[in-house]
Amino acid sequence: MTEEKLHIDDHEEQIKDVVMLAARILLEAGAEGTRTEETMNYIASHYGFVKNNSFVTNTVINFILHDQSYPRIYRIKERNTNLIKISKVNTVSRKLVRDELTLDEAYKRLEEIYVKTKDHPLWFKTIAGALIGLSFLYLQDGMKIDILTVLFAGGIGILVTEMIKKRMRTQFIPEFFGGLSIALAVVAGHYFIPGGNLSVMLISSVMPIVPGVLITNAIQDLFGGHMMMFTTKSSEALVTSFAIGAGVSAVLIFA
Incomplete structure (x- = not known):
């Protein structure tokens, strides 16, 4: 027995x-x-x-x-x-x-x-970030003159965010500096290659670091009746979004 x-x-x-x-x-x-x-x-x-x-x-x-x-x-x-x-x-x-x-x-x-099953390498994420930014530039009827700026800003934004995330297991800081670097790249690109639409460039370039999957999963958990997961993931998405906005705003205030 x-x-x-x-x-x-x-x-x-x-x-x-x-x-x-x-x-x-x-x-x-x-x-x-x-x-x-x-x-x-x-x-x-x-x-x-x-x-x-x-x-x-x-x-x-x-x-x-x-x-x-x-x-x-x-x-x-x-x-x-x-x-x-x-x-x-x-x-x-x-x-x-x-x-x-x-x-x-x-x-x-x-x-x-x-x-x-490893995460994608940093160089792959950088290229993907640049292409995501370019895709959103197209969806917003952006101008051809803004292509190079958006490619660079989208790539540098996700590169900075991922590099900081590997060294710091915290919320807010990686996304803040990611948004900051994107805004700096866009403002600099707009200065050296004038004639484009600054708002469209900024929106397109930040898309690679926007917590889209997190927001989608939070909504799925809401529909599934999982209120705790919905609340925590929504809060995390809000903090991340606020960090990106704060980083962008910090540059635009002094630009």
């Missing part, structure tokens, strides 16, 4: 390990709370634990497999946007519930996703 109980406990711990690692990857990669909780419930229910309970915010994961088991809690300390990780975790969870993977295999794949 003791051996049987130990076997059951080991099996339950394996399920918890898989569930918690999947949730950790999803939240750190920027997934919404509704998706994370559904994935946790999806996996646990497949193994017969239909009364499992999970509660997540953008900083904490809480999970209990059943009423007689010990809860698991994990603190999320860093978050980024990585849709590749989210997609890969979704694939693993689907294969797991279709019995195409064992718990051990699923856990190993999740570990590989966590360790080996």
